[in-house]
Amino acid sequence: MLKVENLTAAYGKVSVLHGVSLTVRKGQVVTLIGSNGAGKTTTMRAISGMLVPASGTIRLGQQDITGLPAHRISRLGVAHSPEGRRVFPTQTVRDNLLLGAFSRLTFGRARGDVEGDLERALDLFPRLRERKDQLAGTLSGGEQQMLAMARALMLKPEVLLLDEPSMGLAPILVEEVFHIIRRLKEEGMTMLLVEQFAAAALGVADYGYVMENGRIAVEGPAVQLQDDPKVRAAYLGGGH
Secondary structure, eight states: OEEEEEEEEEETTEEEEEEEEEEEOTTOEEEEEESTTSSHHHHHHHHHTSSOOSEEEEEETTEEOTTOOHHHHHHHTEEEEOTTOOOOTTSBHHHHHHHHTHHHHSSSSOOOOHHHHHHHHHHHSHHHHHTTTSBGGGSOHHHHHHHHHHHHHTTOOSEEEEEOTTTTOOHHHHHHHHHHHHHHHHTTOOEEEEOSOHHHHHHHOSEEEEEETTEEEEEEEHHHHHTOHHHIIIIITTOO
C-alpha cells in the first residue's frame, strides 16, 4: 500500500533522513518509534508532501507520489493527523471536520456520503458531538487531538498518518485515543503511527521500525520488538 525506499530529506543544509525505507501493507498498523529528533516526524512530513525529499521514492500502491504537493497526495488518499494537532481554531468542530473532506466536496476523490461519514466521526468521538458547534480553539488539548484525528478520517483515506496522537494528553485520554486506534484497526484502516509511548504503539501495531539519527536501526513484527532486549532497554523501560 505505502512503500518508502532510500528516503533522504533535509531542512536547509541540515540533513535529517539518511536512506529511510519502510513498508505499510494494506490493513496493517505500522509504528515508527525512536527518541526525539530521530527523524520520525520528518518522515511523516515527507510522505504527506509537507516536505520535499532530497532523494528516494515514496509509492502509494502503484503510484509514485515522491515530491508531489500535499494537496495532490491528499487527493490520492493519504491523510495526515499532524504533530501538534493544527486545528482551525476560529472554525467550529463541524466545519473542521468538513474541511477534512474538502477534496471529496470539490474534486480529486469520490464524494460518497459526506454527511454520513460526519455522523460516523461524531459517533467515534462522542466528545466532539457534544461540541460540534463550538469553536475548535476553545476545545481542550485532548479534544483538539480527537478533532485532528477525526478530520483526517473525513478524507476516507487509503492510508492514515498519525503523528504523536497522545502528545500532551492525560493518561485517561491516552487510553481513549488508543482505544480508537484499535477500533480503526479492527475496521481495516491502514495506518502509520508515530508515538512517544513505544509500548502502547507496539501493543497496537502489526510491525514496527525503530529510528535512530535519521536511519532505521531495527525493524520487525511488533511482538518481536517488544521482546528485543535492546529495544526494551532503550524505549520500553518507562513505557506506557
